[in-house]
Amino acid sequence: EIAGKIYTPQEISAKVLMKLKEDAEAFLGESVVDAVITVPAYFNDAQRKATKEAGTIAGLNVLRIINEPTSAALAYGLDKKDSEKIVVYDLGGGTFDVTVLETGDNVVEVLATGGNAFLGGDDFDNKLIDFLANEFKDETGIDLKNDVMALQRLKEAAENAKKELSSANETEINLPFITADASGPKHLVKKLTRAKFEGMI
Template identity: 70%
Template sequence: MAKVIGIDLGTTNSCIAIMDGKDPKVIENAEGARTTPSIVAISNDGERLVGQPAKRQAVTNPENTIFAVKRLIGRRYDDPVTEKDKKLVPYKIVKGDNGDAWVEAGGKKQSPSQISAMILQKMKETAEAYLGEKVEKAVITVPAYFNDAQRQATKDAGRIAGLEVLRIINEPTAAALAYGLEKKDGKTIAVYDLGGGTFDISVLEIGDGVFEVKSTNGDTFLGGEDFDMRLVEYLAAEFKKEQGIDLKADKLALQRLKEAAEKAKIELSSTTQTEINLPFITADATGPKHLTMKLTRAKFESLVEDLVQRTIEPCKAALKDAGL
């Protein structure tokens, strides 16, 4: 029997797994990583890049590097969320032929479903390389609050990628299954999911091995990327104080800051202090400039404290809606 793959199509990263006997197994991609950046780029010579290769060249090609397209999938161009996104990304968000929000890269207009399909295709190829056989069927996860248009657009992405999408399942349900919680009948559980680009909280009730979503809440513009940007703004402000140069005005420097911020954030999960070191970040008439800064976990926590607080209200609302 042909294998069915499970895909977590995330805002920032995507992941793929298969059932190996009774247990799920996450498959590593060609770069040897268990997650693949949800990034698609058209390089300067017209080549299409997906995943880590796309992320690596984002520094030099920000206008043609599409990331966080999940925020746009199934959305109208005149949606307030689209308006907000336009201010945050270096690539062009344009009006699609059907009035939906589309993106432009390499001079070509494409729908978020088409971009997502390129990521799904990469995941499909990863599975095929591992299994040594064709893969045609998949289960894909989506946020619990996704509406019908967003779910359908995700299914369309699967179809474009050459996959028959057997089922779209809610991310909190997938998380609960991963923890084996389906065996805990009669239980009510909350799944707090602070992802790369979105935050959601879902309250689930388990009965006869079936999950019922009692309530869901969240913020489609709150995630790890926002934590990174807080750090970017802080580093840029400190550098401007010292050197009088605004790094945010330089796309190349900004991309390097973003990468350094993400790395520092990850390091501060396991250590109380880290050093950010970016040689030749910029230059002026006096010569090249370098950015070197120590950052403590306490400082980082103070920079993002309000972002963490922003997750509390949706949690309270979800509990109230679930009658808890």
């Protein structure tokens, strides 16, 4: 409900698709009518139909709804003539999907798909948040999880550290004035290696 009006999920999705349509038209300099929309591999038939409906509400002629891993395979292998099997890993913020596909002769066939709708980057962030909060509590006796502002700063720092460790072997988490007690302000400064982080997950 927004300003007294109730919106369906399809109407909200349609707003996003309308904006994407407008952006595509501005970039291309021409009208966009037809669309292929990708959805997570775990979407059921009702979710796929709702997504197609959102596209129609947005003014699009939805040609197909395809799995996100299939679209990745299309981008990777459509021009390849030789038949080969590929695995597409899709690790999102809250989900993890694996799809095995066969490509060749301008055809992509999904052989198998599976995943976990409750595993993703957020879980890795939470492991790091727990580690940092526990280390800080061991050092200072203060539980940062009881402080909403400190916890938010921890979440942001954990996500940034995770991203940095994708390309670096070590990062430093530096949160000055994270909290305070009777003795004064407290700072959280912690070096974290990729190996240590990988050991957590």
